[in-house]
Amino acid sequence: MKNFKIILIAILVVGLMQSCTKNFIETNTNPNETENAYPYQFMASAFINSVSANMSRNRSFNNELMQVTVSIGDGDGKVFRYDFRRSWADYIWGAHYSEITNFKEMYKKAMEPVTFNRSYQAIAIIGQVWLYSILTDMYGDIPYSQSNLAGDSLIVEPKFDKQEDIYFDMLQRLDSANTLLQIKATTETIDATNDPIYRGDLVKWRKFNNSLFLRLLLRVADKKSLHQDYVLDKIKTILSTEKDRYPIMASNDDSAILRWTNDGAYVSPFKSTRAQDFRAVALCSFFLDYLRDTNDPRIDIPTYGTAGINRMGIAPVSGNYVGVPSGYAAGSEDYSKMSYFYSFDQNNGVNSLQTEPITGMIMPFAELQFIKAEAVLKGWIEGNIEDHFYSGVENNIKLWIPSWTVTAKEHLEKSDREWKDNVPFAEKMEQIHFQKYQALFMADMQQWYEYRRTGHPILPKGKGLQNNGEMPARMYYPVIVQSANPTNYKLAVQQQGPDEINTKVWWQKP
Structure with missing residues (x-):
């Protein structure tokens, strides 16, 4: 009997140790999962928690790096001086991998016969790709193909996928989500009360999917790779040759925003x-x-x-x-x-x-207009850059003040900031991305990501900058990853480069 008790205690301890290990890395199982769960039960909380995490890091990290705010002080650890601790890396990693678990559970439930619904499948894909894109653009190579599988496959030490492979898979998944939303049956609706973004409007979900598709395509379009022809062709397909197959945002009403009602x-x-x-x-x-x-x-x-x-x-x-x-x-x-x-x-x-309702910004319509402007500038599609430029400026302001009646051209001419076409390519890029920077206010870390991709807008450099005045290219990997997943962490460093803030991610490298 005594030996039996010892064995039983040992089994319990091992089980607890395994559970603790799972809770320390990104492959968490979902504590809310039940056998009778429905897809919609995962949706609202996953988006609310993800947007809240983005708002926190937007305010304390992105805004400081990208010269929106300055947390005044002379001490160490000031992000606006490019000086931040490794502990900054933990928050988004933990928050987003946790919610990826919820989106994966949402997808699984939407695949089961009793709760089968292609609309929820598509939104679960969109949610995962959105969070994975934020993660990989922040850290570079990350756990992707094996992430969040502790509950299903007992993979508690996932490998780190190459960013190039992650991007190509994300693009294909958004393509599949567009197809799911296109072929869904009329009965495959979603619960509006549990949709914090579009209140059950699947047409708008499809527009957001394809607009997010364009955001990610643009991020890697200038990168010489095996997939560059696919990327450039897909940009042209969405914006020019197959618009009906790939509907995109058409107005501010289509903007992806989690609106805070304070209820x-x-x-x-x-x-x-x-x-x-x-x-x-x-x-x-x-x-x-x-x-x-x-x-x-x-x-x-x-x-x-x-x-x-x-x-x-x-x-x-x-x-x-x-x-x-x-x-x-x-x-x-x-x-x-x-x-x-x-x-x-x-x-x-x-x-x-x-208390502003629209601070839960995911992707504004104005961003899409500046994507179009850059695509025309680079010759990927035909169009009028000036029209897209002014539409982006105007819709950025009208998102905040719908009753604004001044045209963007009139508004900018008063301060000599109107579109100037008779200038070199680099100056045109600066015009587009200065205004895109304004439009990306509150949109997680997108200002930082776009600056790293393009070098625009041109930011002044103060005398007190650390890191030799060089804009950080990535975030450190969280410290816990080094201890909980040491083998794959070391392989990731060998694969990508030193775990330092100046190690460029794949789409930044020449």
């Missing part, structure tokens, strides 16, 4: 931030000066409770909008009184980004 689970993660903490981060002069000099209407502080009027809500200093130069040298200046994003104050009737 139930749909409460912006910004709202829980203390007012003094939300205001503590200053606006960077690179971002703010453009809005000020063009008299951009979005910087006004909105009135609480006014329906249909969105604003960034930027606080002036002594009546002026004053920003902080990014990368300033520690101890060089006192920047304690500068403009900032205003905080929510219901008592004083003031709204702000803390």
